[in-house]
Structures are given as structure tokens and as C-alpha cells.
Amino acid sequence: MNTIQSDEPLLQVHNVTRYYGDRVGCLDVSFDLWPGEVLAIVGESGSGKTTLLNCLSTRLAPTAGAIEYRMRDGAMRNLYQLTEAERRLLMRTDWGFVHQNAADGLRMNVSAGANVGERLMAVGQRHYGNIRSTADDWLGRVEIESDRIDDDPRSFSGGMRQRLQIARNLVTHPRLVFMDEPTGGLDVSVQARLLDLLRRLVSDLGLSVVIVTHDLAVARLLSHRIMVMRQGYVIEAGLTDQVLDDPREPYSQLLVSSILQV
Amino acid sequence: MNDTAQIYDQGEYNFAYLDEQTKRMIRRAILKGIAIPGYQVPFASREMPMPYGWGTGGVQVTAAVLGKDDCLKMIDQGSDDTTNAVSLRGFFEKTAGVRTTYETSEATVIQTRHRIPEKTLTEDQILVFQVPIPEPLRFLEPRETETRKMHALEDYGLMHVKLYEDIAKNGHIATTYAYPVKVNDRYVMDPSPTPKFDNPKIDEMAALQLYGAGREKRIYAIPPYTKVKSLDFEDYPFEVQKFDKPCALCGAENVYLDEVILDDRGGRMFVCSDSDHCEERRAQGHTGPMAANPAAAQITEKNQRETTR
Amino acid sequence: MYVAVKGGETAIRNAHKLLAKRRRGDTSVPALTLEQIAEQLSHSVARVMGEGSLYDETLAALAIKQARGDLIEAAFLMRAYRTTLPRFGYSQPVDTARMLVERRISATYKDLPGGQVLGPTFDYSYRLLDFTLAAESDGAELPVETAEMRDEAMPRVTDLLGDEGLMEPDPITDVDAPVGDLTREPLAFPADRDLRLQNLARGDEGFLLALAYSTQRGYGRTHPFAGEIRYGEVEVEFFAEELGFAVTLGTIKVTECQMVNQFKGSSKAAPTFTRGYGLVFGQVERKAMSMAMVDRSMRWQELGEEQSAPAQDIEFVLSHSDNIQATGFVEHLKLPHYVDFQAELDLVRRMRAEWFEKRDQNPDEDAAAQEAAE
Numbered sequence: 001m002n003t004i005q006s007d008e009p010l011l012q013v014h015n016v017t018r019y020y021g022d023r024v025g026c027l028d029v030s031f032d033l034w035p036g037e038v039l040a041i042v043g044e045s046g047s048g049k050t051t052l053l054n055c056l057s058t059r060l061a062p063t064a065g066a067i068e069y070r071m072r073d074g075a076m077r078n079l080y081q082l083t084e085a086e087r088r089l090l091m092r093t094d095w096g097f098v099h100q101n102a103a104d105g106l107r108m109n110v111s112a113g114a115n116v117g118e119r120l121m122a123v124g125q126r127h128y129g130n131i132r133s134t135a136d137d138w139l140g141r142v143e144i145e146s147d148r149i150d151d152d153p154r155s156f157s158g159g160m161r162q163r164l165q166i167a168r169n170l171v172t173h174p175r176l177v178f179m180d181e182p183t184g185g186l187d188v189s190v191q192a193r194l195l196d197l198l199r200r201l202v203s204d205l206g207l208s209v210v211i212v213t214h215d216l217a218v219a220r221l222l223s224h225r226i227m228v229m230r231q232g233y234v235i236e237a238g239l240t241d242q243v244l245d246d247p248r249e250p251y252s253q254l255l256v257s258s259i260l261q262v
Numbered sequence: 263m264n265d266t267a268q269i270y271d272q273g274e275y276n277f278a279y280l281d282e283q284t285k286r287m288i289r290r291a292i293l294k295g296i297a298i299p300g301y302q303v304p305f306a307s308r309e310m311p312m313p314y315g316w317g318t319g320g321v322q323v324t325a326a327v328l329g330k331d332d333c334l335k336m337i338d339q340g341s342d343d344t345t346n347a348v349s350l351r352g353f354f355e356k357t358a359g360v361r362t363t364y365e366t367s368e369a370t371v372i373q374t375r376h377r378i379p380e381k382t383l384t385e386d387q388i389l390v391f392q393v394p395i396p397e398p399l400r401f402l403e404p405r406e407t408e409t410r411k412m413h414a415l416e417d418y419g420l421m422h423v424k425l426y427e428d429i430a431k432n433g434h435i436a437t438t439y440a441y442p443v444k445v446n447d448r449y450v451m452d453p454s455p456t457p458k459f460d461n462p463k464i465d466e467m468a469a470l471q472l473y474g475a476g477r478e479k480r481i482y483a484i485p486p487y488t489k490v491k492s493l494d495f496e497d498y499p500f501e502v503q504k505f506d507k508p509c510a511l512c513g514a515e516n517v518y519l520d521e522v523i524l525d526d527r528g529g530r531m532f533v534c535s536d537s538d539h540c541e542e543r544r545a546q547g548h549t550g551p552m553a554a555n556p557a558a559a560q561i562t563e564k565n566q567r568e569t570t571r
Numbered sequence: 572m573y574v575a576v577k578g579g580e581t582a583i584r585n586a587h588k589l590l591a592k593r594r595r596g597d598t599s600v601p602a603l604t605l606e607q608i609a610e611q612l613s614h615s616v617a618r619v620m621g622e623g624s625l626y627d628e629t630l631a632a633l634a635i636k637q638a639r640g641d642l643i644e645a646a647f648l649m650r651a652y653r654t655t656l657p658r659f660g661y662s663q664p665v666d667t668a669r670m671l672v673e674r675r676i677s678a679t680y681k682d683l684p685g686g687q688v689l690g691p692t693f694d695y696s697y698r699l700l701d702f703t704l705a706a707e708s709d710g711a712e713l714p715v716e717t718a719e720m721r722d723e724a725m726p727r728v729t730d731l732l733g734d735e736g737l738m739e740p741d742p743i744t745d746v747d748a749p750v751g752d753l754t755r756e757p758l759a760f761p762a763d764r765d766l767r768l769q770n771l772a773r774g775d776e777g778f779l780l781a782l783a784y785s786t787q788r789g790y791g792r793t794h795p796f797a798g799e800i801r802y803g804e805v806e807v808e809f810f811a812e813e814l815g816f817a818v819t820l821g822t823i824k825v826t827e828c829q830m831v832n833q834f835k836g837s838s839k840a841a842p843t844f845t846r847g848y849g850l851v852f853g854q855v856e857r858k859a860m861s862m863a864m865v866d867r868s869m870r871w872q873e874l875g876e877e878q879s880a881p882a883q884d885i886e887f888v889l890s891h892s893d894n895i896q897a898t899g900f901v902e903h904l905k906l907p908h909y910v911d912f913q914a915e916l917d918l919v920r921r922m923r924a925e926w927f928e929k930r931d932q933n934p935d936e937d938a939a940a941q942e943a944a945e
Contacts (some may be wrong), residue, residue: 021875085415093420114426121426122419128495129430141403150430274656304757308655313647314899315667316906339910343579346906352580376910394900405886407760432922436916458915477896479757503917535910 008070010035010176010208011056015063016124016244019050024232029065031227031237035175038202038209040223040240042216042255048232049212050180056210057097057178059086069176083113092122096169100184101216102161105168106153112139112164113149119172138167159190163197170201179211183218195221216256220244277324278358284308288326290483292472294349295483301413302396307479310436314380317350317375318476320392324354326374327388333361335369340377340518340535348373350519369524376439378460380517380539383469385486391454393475398442398452418450422495429498444491445484459493459502459518465490509534510552512543531555589838594639601749608632617824618642620680622894623649624754624773626792626823626852643775647895654754661750663808667827667850668727671804674854677728678797679831685725691854692803727828732844738831739843767869767889768862772851774892776858782882784862786868791880793867795847802854826851829857832867835874845874851883 009032018025026048026196030108033039041049054060058079068076082090091097099105099127106115116135117125125131136146142163153161171252182198183191199222202209213219219226219240226243228236228251236249247253276282284306291305296468300488310318320468328334334349335430338344342364350373351362358533363369373390373530380528383389399409402456421442445569446513454473471484484490492500508515510531517539519532531552544553595602609616609632620630623646631649638644674690677683731736751766771779772827786793804824808817830847847867849859868882881887891897 005504082410088415088417110423110427111430112424117426118419118423121422122417126422126494126496130498131426131495132430211365278657280656281655304759306755306757309647309650311651313902314896315901315903316899317912339907344824344907345579348580348583363743394903406890407886436918436922440917441913453909453912457910459914472581477900478767503914518910519913520909521916526620535913 001188009033010037010070011210012068012076013056014050014061014066014068016055016067017054017070018048018060019063024048026229026247027232028057028092029159029234031234032210033210035137036206038120038207040219040226041229042214042219042226043211044214044255045096046231047229049229050068050227051232053178053180053210057095058082058091059097066128069183071173073100073195081155089123091199092119093172094174094176096166098162098165098169098177098179098182100181102153102158103182105165105178106161108154111150111152112144112156115153115164116171118168123168123172133208134171138171141144141170141201157190162186166198167200168230170205170207174207176208179209180228181213181215182211182216183213191218198222216244228255267339274356275526277330278354278360279311279402280308280322280325285326288322288495291481292323292326292483295472295481296470296485299484299488300443300451300482302450302480304479304523305481307476308475312349314477315394316346317373317392319474319478319481320373320375320390320476321350321353321474322470322476323357323390323472323474323481325388328354328360330335330358332370333363334358335363335366335372335538335546336374337372337377337379337536337538338375339520340379341537348366352358359519364377365539366536367544376455377457377535378463378536380514380534380536382463385468385469389467389469389471391456391473392478393452393454393473393478396452396473396475396478396480398450399515400411416448421450422433423496425493425495429495433501434492437499440495440498441450443566444493445489445525448489450493451482451484451566453490457503458520461490461492461500462502465494505532505534508550509540509543510550510555512548513542514539514543514548514549536548575725579771593638594932602835603636603637605629605632607633608635614851615640615642615645615729616775617851618858619645619649619856621852621855621858622773623647623653625649625653643894643898647898660809663810664824665802665807665823666804667804667825668725669805670725670728670825670827671822672725672801673803675799675801675803676797677799679728679799683728683731685723685895705938725801727801728771728830729831729846732798732831736831736841737844739835741846749867758889760889762889764866766869768850768866768892770889770892771849771862771865774862775894775897776855776861778894778897779861779865780857782868782888783864786864786880786882786922791843791868791871791878791883792833793830793847794833794862795830795864795867797860798829798919800826800828800856800858800859802826809837824853824880826856828856828863830863830867845870 003130011033013029013031013109016029017027029052041052043049051060055062061080067079069079069090070076079087097105107118113135116138117131120131120134132149136149139146139149144160144163144167148156153164180221183194184201186194195218201207202222209222211222223240226238227234228243228249230251232237236243236247236252243252244256248255280288287306295301295303302329307319307322310321312318312388324334331435332352332355336342336354338345338347338376341347342351354360366381368374370386371388371390372379372383373392374434378389397409399404399412399421400470401494402424403409403412412420425437428434437458440452440455440458441461443451443453443461443464452463464486466489467484468486469497470486473482475481485571494500503518505519509517509519515533521530521532523530592801609628612635615635616628616631617635620626620628622643623631623634630652631645634645634648635642637648672688674692675685675688677687729738733740751763751769753766753769758770762770785791802824804821804822807820808818810817828849830849832845832847834842834844847863847869849862849866851859851862865882865888868880869885869888871878871883878884
């Protein structure tokens with residue numbers, strides 16, 4: 001599915017730093033993300049993981065550092081040197097962003113079909129029937145019944161809203177999806193179903209994902225690699241199994257020991 | 263009007279009320295609007311002696327383009343004798359002393375609210391619209407800072423979301439007036455609250471169209487012979503309203519009709535909203551099915567009395 | 572008959588004649604003089620001058636008389652007149668430190684240089700209808716005792732705090748930097764403080780009052796103290812190019828309110844109080860105070876605060892504060908809209924017909940749909 005050779009990174013992050021006044025958000029973060037790779041950023045609240053995610057997704061300009069992304073034409077571009085128009089196009093075609101609170105990522109007062117169809121219309125699709133059948137197809141892929149296509153997400157359960165948000169993001173076949181605690185605030189059984197769905201979609205579509213979570217079980221299930229953050233720094237990074245089975249840093253050990261092994 | 267042109271002649275106000283500097287400022291905005299069809303140009307709208315929302319934008323545009331030799335037609339709801347049309351026409355009679363007319367073909371400048379005359383306009387005419395809310399995206403996104411960005415980036419997906427919702431919920435697009443259009447393949451524009459029936463007239467119109475929004479301080483324009491497309495879906499194409507009966511008075515078909523309630527027992531008739539068009543047809547001998555009805559006759563008579571005042 | 576709306580010129584002319592008659596009321600009652608209005612309804616006159624953006628007591632009195640006491644209509648008359656006046660230029664900033672003070676109070680200090688001067692105020696009066704006013708006779712001079720004004724300077728409270736470093740300095744702006752003029756340029760967002768203050772100064776008293784009140788009730792708290800409210804006369808000066816110096820054009824009465832608000836600090840700057848500023852024509856303290864509070868609320872960004880409340884929302888506040896604009900657009904709904912309405916009427920009829928048709932074809936579908944949803 002991906003035309004880019006996987007020996008070239010999709011995203012390159014160089015020394016990204018973000019201050020809030022005098023307070024540190026994240027400090028000197030560098031890493032590469034490869035096509036089809038799922039990277040989990042873990043840490044407790046205040047560790048800087050959400051700040052980093054917002055910097056990566058161009059929602060928050062870093063104080064220092066650079067972030068480069070391989071565009072569909074293969075060229076590496078500095079995200080913060082893109083024009084606003086290029087950035088918007090990127091965000092509504094080649095990227096997705098899944099918010100913890102689905103209401104932040106959905107239009108709550110328009111139907112599920114329109115929520116999924118919006119990106120298609122934004123990139124110029126003008127055939128109602130096609131838009132609707134694509135939306136219907138995607139609702140099916142995230143396990144939402146066809147007959148809910150004209151209902152507003154307000155009438156959906158938390159788990160359904162999250163799945164709708166995922167469909168809305170994936171409809172343009174993005175290559176990179178950012179996720180901010182996508183399973184946060186959901187019941188355990190609902191979480192399990194959502195994780196299962198996410199894992200399947202990510203692998204079927206060959207998506208690259210940067211996922212922020214405080215839940216190591218989520219990281220274990222979804223990610224190939226993991227970065228542990230503390231006080232704005234990345235203190236440990238590596239293959240997920242390695243880090244979770246054999247954490248080097250005392251803080252990572254503490255984190256890992258504080259949850260049940262899955 | 264016995265006090266016609268008095269105020270102007272007395273020199274209390276400049277020709278057409280506005281001072282020349284203000285007119286130049288408005289003309290600059292108009293020229294910019296013509297250069298970028300459909301783009302909303304901010305302008306320093308002045309306080310006018312009529313309330314915001316009552317046509318101050320249209321009045322300022324008209325004042326800026328009006329010359330002494332012009333002949334002005336002023337309509338509201340398609341008609342020359344609705345209250346506010348009378349009031350605004352009187353304003354220009356007083357402050358500019360220009361010739362005014364009810365006849366579409368005679369006018370060089372036509373200021374309108376909510377309608378476009380049925381008669382095809384020509385290259386020698388300017389059509390000035392009064393606009394309440396110039397921003398077609400306003401009810402989808404209330405913030406000016408955001409809507410300006412959406413226009414700049416041609417980010418109009420949201421507009422189609424609205425149309426999609428209409429079809430999903432009603433089976434068809436449920437916007438009947440202020441129906442959004444795309445001008446010259448670039449800017450999405452609100453054609454002011456004219457019924458969508460009039461949208462096809464905007465496309466490739468020979469006359470210059472100027473749109474003035476006083477309270478919102480915006481001017482926009484469509485130059486003659488510009489492509490204007492009503493937004494739609496390929497499989498749900500734009501359609502105008504159709505009336506199943508002709509005008510009850512003049513028998514005209516394919517015109518926009520007003521519903522007139524005749525009594526409290528459900529009696530009603532449909533008559534031309536464009537009163538000049540209707541009268542001209544009746545003068546030519548056309549009659550509609552209710553032309554002889556006493557209630558209808560009363561309206562006809564009333565209209566004529568006003569016309570030939 | 573529907574032709575009522577097509578009444579035309581005669582109806583309008585007659586309506587305005589009737590209005591003139593109603594405005595005058597019973598002609599056996601003497602007509603109001605402009606002097607009476609200016610002297611005895613000075614709060615109304617001040618409000619009309621402020622919201623009408625034109626300082627002229629006689630014209631404001633005329634506008635109030637013509638508007639039958641409708642103050643928004645009167646302010647509108649002032650605005651429409653104002654916009655036709657030629658402009659010579661901009662006056663110098665008025666210096667309120669040199670105000671000839673009639674009233675000056677501070678809620679933050681018990682006493683201070685220049686003293687507390689209560690002046691004419693409703694404060695501390697009992698709000699009981701004074702029936703003696705109903706039979707007030709003309710000409711009797713009312714005896715007033717006032718304390719001797721202290722013969723000392725009356726520095727502004729914010730300056731006193733500023734000398735101690737406790738008040739944030741006024742933002743340093745280049746004195747030659749152009750000041751916006753929202754009567755000449757369309758307001759664009761984000762709007763700077765010069766334009767915000769101009770907008771508030773001519774904004775609707777009731778709107779600002781409600782917004783200020785909302786901040787006190789927790790919708791964006793700013794913890795204000797009435798540092799100082801002063802009312803009196805200030806000189807208006809105009810810099811005459813050809814003379815090379817400023818000449819006094821006259822004096823105007825203004826109310827100035829400086830709110831002292833919650834402090835702010837960071838590791839780089841020591842904590843200080845922050846400012847909110849209000850200045851209005853005449854003695855309109857309620858508006859001056861409200862303006863100061865809303866001004867402070869709108870400074871959230873520059874002071875590094877979170878935006879959470881309506882009073883902080885610059886675009887919302889500035890777009891809706893002008894009562895001339897607001898009343899015009901609300902009242903324009905009285906204009907005929909029957910062309911649009913016809914379009915809606917047609918659509919609603921069609922949609923209803925479709926609905927009934929569908930229902931009659933599938934009488935059981937409703938129940939089935941109900942079940943499926945559950």
C-alpha cells in the first residue's frame with residue numbers, strides 16, 4: 001500500500017523543545033518514525049508526552065528544534081515551514097488525529113455519515129451517493145451499524161463515538177495518525193474491543209502511528225517501539241517488548257512494575 | 263415628493279449624502295471587489311441616517327456609484343412600493359435629486375433587497391444588493407478570524423457538509439434563499455437573501471453586481487459575464503423553485519410569485535413578486551386566471567394608484 | 572388585506588405625522604426645552620453622548636427629545652449626525668491627572684493625597700420615591716454645603732501604586748505610533764487595545780454591565796478593586812500644526828475608572844497588580860466601571876491567562892457591543908421578508924407532503940424504526 005520504501009523514515013524529529021514561559025513542556029526530543037511503525041509515548045501526566053504530540057502534529061509550535069515529514073511526493077519537508085494551506089491539506093488528507101475526548105474530534109451536531117464524509121468533501125468529492133457509500137463502508141469497518149449513518153454522534157455511546165472518530169480520520173487513507181489516549185475514559189470491555197479494532201486497522205492499512213498513553217497495556221498491544229518520558233525528557237526508548245520486559249531506567253522499572261503484566 | 267432634491271439643492275449635504283472622500287474609499291473597495299470576484303472586501307462603513315440592517319450597505323454603494331445622469335430604481339421583495347423601498351428611494355430623491363423609475367429597463371442603477379428583476383439586465387446597468395450577513399460560512403463557523411482563513415485557503419468542505427446533511431435528513435437540499443454560490447471557480451459567496459430562484463440570473467449576468475453590507479462592513483462584487491455556480495452535488499444538482507400556477511394577475515410563468523392571502527377561509531392567489539414586470543405584462547394585455555376577481559382587482563388598483571402617483 | 576405592507580409613500584408620511592403628534596403628547600402640557608433635558612436629565616444626556624460618540628449636550632438633549640426618550644434611538648441620531656461632520660484631526664490625549672475633580676473615590680485606600688471626594692452620587696441614598704419632587708417648584712436655589720477642597724494635588728491611585736512598582740506599567744507604546752480609529756477603518760481581529768477601548772467607550776451600557784457582572788460571578792474572574800473613580804472636567808487640546816503648539820478647544824466632563832486587578836508575575840517579572848481602564852463622557856460610573864472590568868478581561872492573552880468566559884472573547888464582545896448595530900439588525904426583522912418566507916413556505920409544504928406520503932405508504936415503519944433504534 002505504501003509506495004515509499006521503508007528504508008526511509010516518514011517523520012524525523014530533531015531536538016524538539018517546548019517551553020511554556022519558564023516551565024518545561026518537552027526537552028530536546030529526537031527520533032525517527034518509519035512507515036508502518038507504531039510508536040508509543042508513555043509517561044505519567046505532566047511528563048511532556050502530550051506537549052510532544054501537539055508539537056509533532058503542528059498544533060503547537062516548538063520553541064526549538066525541527067520536525068520533517070516525507071510528503072507523498074517523497075520530499076522531506078520541515079513541517080513548520082509549510083504554508084498554512086499545505087499544512088491544512090496534510091492534516092485533512094495524509095494525517096489523522098484521534099482525540100481522547102471524541103467530541104473534540106467530531107462534529108457533534110451533524111450525522112455520522114457527514115462526519116465521515118467531511119474529509120472527502122474537503123478534498124473535492126461532489127457525488128453524494130459515492131460519499132455516502134464510502135461513509136457507510138467505513139462505518140462498517142469500525143463496527144457501526146449502517147442504520148446509524150444519519151444519527152448524530154450525540155446519540156452514540158463513548159465507544160461508538162471513538163470508533164466514529166477513527167473512521168472520520170481514516171477515510172482519506174492517511175499515512176500517519178496521531179492518537180492521544182484513544183482508550184482513555186472508556187470501560188475496560190469497551191477499551192478491549194477498541195484496541196482490537198485499532199490493532200487490526202493499523203496493520204491492515206499499514207499505518208504509521210504516534211500514540212500517547214499512560215497505559216502500558218495499550219502500548220504493549222499496539223506499538224512496535226516505545227519512548228518513556230519524564231519531566232520533559234525521553235529517558236528510555238526501544239522496542240516495546242524490550243523496554244517493557246527489561247526496563248533499564250529506574251523510573252521505567254517503576255512504571256512497569258506498577259501495572260500487571262499482559 | 264414635493265421636497266425632492268431640496269436638501270441637496272440647499273447644500274446641506276453633498277450629492278448623494280456621502281462626502282467625496284468617503285465615496286472614494288467605497289469606490290476603492292468596489293474596484294477591489296470587482297478585481298477579485300466574490301471576495302469580501304472590508305470597508306469603513308459609515309453610520310447612515312437609516313438603521314443598520316435596513317440597507318445601509320446598499321445605500322452606501324449606490325451613493326458611491328450614482329451620477330447626476332443616472333436613473334435609479336429601488337426595489338424590496340421585487341416591488342417598488344414596499345415601505346422600505348419607498349423610504350430609500352425618497353432618500354436618494356432628496357439627497358441626490360436623481361431621476362427615479364419603476365421600470366426595470368429604464369433604470370441605470372437598481373438597488374434591491376431579496377430579489378432580482380425578472381427582465382434580463384443589460385451591460386449598461388448596475389445591480390446593487392443590500393446584504394445582511396455577507397459571510398456564507400457564518401452559520402457554520404461564527405468566528406471571522408476562522409472564516410477568513412477558510413476563504414483564503416479555499417477550505418470549503420464544511421459548506422458541503424451542510425448540503426450533505428440536508429439531503430441525508432430531508433431527501434433534498436433544504437436551502438431556499440441565500441443559497442451559496444461559487445464565483446469564478448474560487449470564492450464561495452452569499453448572494454444575499456434572494457430566493458434560489460434568482461441564482462441562475464447571477465450567472466453570466468450582463469450587468470455589474472455590487473453587494474453592500476453596511477453593518478458587517480463588507481463589499482463584494484461580480485463583474486459582468488462571470489461564472490457563478492450554485493453549490494450542489496453531481497447526483498443532486500441545483501434546482502430552482504417551481505410554481506405550479508402562473509401569476510394570477512398577468513398569467514406569467516417561470517417567474518417568482520408572492521402568495522397573497524385573500525380571506526380567512528384559505529382563499530389565496532399567487533402573483534408576480536416583480537411588480538413592474540406584472541404591470542408591464544398587464545399593460546400589454548396579458549391576463550391571469552384571477553385578473554377579474556374583485557379582491558385581485560383591488561390589489562391591481564392599489565398598485566396602479568401608487569405607480570401613477 | 573396584505574396590501575398593508577405595500578402602503579407606500581402616503582402611509583409612511585402619515586405614520587411619521589402621527590409619530591410627531593404622539594411625541595409631542597398633550598399640547599396643554601408645556602413642551603420640554605433642551606435646557607430642561609440637559610440640566611435635569613444629565614445622565615441620559617451623558618449616555619447618549621457616549622454611545623453616540625459625540626460630545627454636545629444640546630444636540631444630545633435634542634436627540635432625546637426627538638427620540639421620545641428612547642436613548643438608543645437618540646444615540647443613533649447623534650451617530651448619524653456625527654458621521655457627516657468634517658474632521659480636522661485628532662485631539663491630544665486628555666490628561667485626567669489634571670482633572671478639575673467634582674468626585675473622586677478610591678475603594679483601595681482609606682485616605683490618600685487629594686482625599687476622597689464624594690461629590691454628587693446616588694450612593695448611600697435611600698432608594699425611596701421622593702414625592703416632594705412631584706410638586707417641585709421652579710427657581711428655588713437648593714442649598715448645598717461642601718467641604719473646602721483640599722489644596723493639594725490629586726494623583727491617580729494607579730500612579731501611586733506604580734511609583735512603588737506595585738502596578739504594571741502602562742504598556743510602553745511609541746507616542747508617535749498610530750492609534751486606530753474604528754470610525755474610519757473596519758474593525759479587524761485580533762483587535763489591539765486601542766481599538767478595544769474605543770469600541771467599549773461607545774458600547775452599550777447594559778451589554779457591558781452584564782459582561783462585567785458575569786466576570787464577578789465566576790465567568791472569567793479578574794478580582795477587581797475600584798482603585799479609583801474620578802469625575803470632573805478635563806481640557807481638550809488640539810495640536811495646531813501652523814502654530815506649532817497645542818491650543819485648548821474647551822472642556823468636557825468625563826468619568827474615569829481605573830480598576831486594580833489580580834496580580835501577575837513570573838520568574839522574570841515581580842508580581843504586580845494589573846489594570847483595567849474605563850473612560851466615558853459625563854457622569855456614567857456604571858459604564859466606566861463595567862468598561863474597565865471588560866477591558867481587563869479581554870487582556871487575558873497578554874497576561875498569560877486562559878480564555879474561558881464570554882467577557883474575554885474579544886471577537887464576541889467587540890462584535891456585539893454596539894447597540895446601534897444591534898438594534899438595527901434586530902429591528903430589521905420588521906421589514907418585509909415575504910419573498911424568503913415564500914421560499915420557506917413552499918419547502919415546508921413540500922416536505923410535509925413527502926412526510927405524509929411516506930407515512931401513508933408504510934404505516935408500520937414508524938414502529939419498526941423505533942424498535943431498530945433501541
